[in-house]
Amino acid sequence: MAKSSPRRSDAIYGWLMGAPAFLGVFTFIILPFIIAIALSLTNARLISPTAPEFVGLGNYDRLLSVTILRLNPLRDEASGRLLRDSEGKLEFPRSRSILRSEERYEGFFEWFTVDIGDKRYVIAAKDPVFMRSLRNNLFFASVVVPLQSSLALALALLVNQRIRGARLFRTIYFSPVVTSITVMSVVWIFLYNKDAGLINQFVNCISAGQLGSVNWLGDVRSAMWAIIILSIWHAAGFQMVIFLAGLQSIPEILYEAASIDGANARQRFWYVTLPGLRNTSVFVVIITTIFSFRLFTQVRIMTQGGPRDNATSSVVFHAVEEGFRAGHVGYGSAISVVFFLIVLCISLIQRFALRNSGGE
């Protein structure tokens, strides 16, 4: 009797005390998730007089379809010789006319082209903007993840030294993290200004005027780099403190033992510090990758996906453009589901990598 009565009250209190949170989590996380999957199978709109129609996997088909076309160069009809333009390059028929005329290419648009030998390959997708956004996210991640992680490790090592002022420097390096990325995106638009921006002033100063002024956000070649630099500046301090926690968890005795064995500073770094940071590093790399795929605010504020050709569009930006701006909730939901699957894969890789290290 004495044993069962607290249990019964446990059950009542358990559900009562948990109810608000469980209800909230269900309504605002699980339910939207289920709605996302359901909507992604329809042509639902945000505001629409007609009920959504079931379209099966149509949204996913549009999102993920890619095909390749091979084009032969144009020949002069009389002589049969290859036509060349004024720069001596081969001329090809316009891909758009072929994509439009042939039924099997219905709904496809040119994404990009590759010339190999005297053939041109046209890679076409049903949603080239999505493909371009995915490519941008991958590029962003491939630069930010190694650069930011190693920078953060370097910062952590610097401020982990037993020197006066280390804490002050740690605070300074961390301070951008607590600022709003929205506000900083606006401020950096000014810093990136072609004529009056401080970034170009620094570039001019360092290169003694040798490098011309870069039109950071107005040029397709530099716009993504501008977003990358801002993003690293904003978040490096965050990874730094995670590395710091990792560094401080390495037992001091390992360093002492290494010193007694005659290891110099470099050897201590390679044989004690780095192996001790293995799990922290896996963790930092994974969360930085996930953050890279969540890229949205910088794009929305600084470039709106431009300056042209969707040069800086990201997956989340495209989802919001489709699902909110254009009101295509069904299609936007399909993008959200694909986005979630990407993030889930990255998380599973993390789990796998950490589990492997646990067995060592």
Place this chain on the structure above:
Amino acid sequence: MSPIPQNCQGRDTPSTAGRNWIRHLGHVLDYVLLTGIAFVFLFPIVFMVISSFKPSTVIFRDVRSLDAFLPTTFTLENYDRVFARTNFARFMFNSAVISTVTVLLSLIVNSMAAYALARLRWRGQALVLTIIIALLTVPFEAIAIPLLFLVNRLFWPVLAVDGGNLTISMQESWLNTLHVQIVPFVADAFSIFLFYQFFLDIPRELDEAALVDGASPFLIYWRLIVPLSRPVFATVAILQFLFRWNDYLWPAISVQSEKARPLTVGIATFFGQNTDWGQILAYASMITVPVLIVFLLFQRGFIRSIASSGLKG
């Protein structure tokens, strides 16, 4: 016991003097490097704040030299203009209400749920815990669009006094309100998880002693667990506050009207309608500086909290 080698090196030999000199040089270089990096991390913020007190013409003149970082002139004109041209006070109020109310509710709601998961025994507990942990991998960006669809179809009770009678009417759609920026974010899987981990480490003997004294589980939570768990309450409060204060994606899609607009959407809109950089930087400073001051006051708590949020995602 063999002495540690470096301790038994002679102190006055010439070779050590040379080594000392190298060590000093190393120290100087260290500080040069640390300061250089500090400049890189600080200059946008310093430039923003200093320039907000200059007229735009002066800002554009000063960027040519180091004057960009010096208070060459001082005027509050930019701040005056921001208040005159926009509903800044309203947006500030909205952001403050959204952040504080979410923080307060989420401390209560999530800690109670975590207590139920960590310290009580009930049917379905293991399943709920598994679901909560699984939800940690769901980034908000993945549910923003369907959540928008959902809240547009939810009803919200509105109390009104109509001819002496208190009437409750149902208002359709949560869009363009403050509660659409609060309610969906109160229950938070990550906060539950942080509380849960902390509560697990509190010795169970304490509960059992209280149980013998006849205390109910809620009383144990309120009198025993909450007072013992100040650090984790601080962590959740800081994280939730920063997420709400700095959020842009959700208010950008769920709030169109000025009535419920927070500061982040405010500055984005202001920037879109305005080309006066002095005023834009004044606006930016007013959003950033209060948070930076709070950060500097409680930096240890901030850094520890945000480091623990690395678990998210």
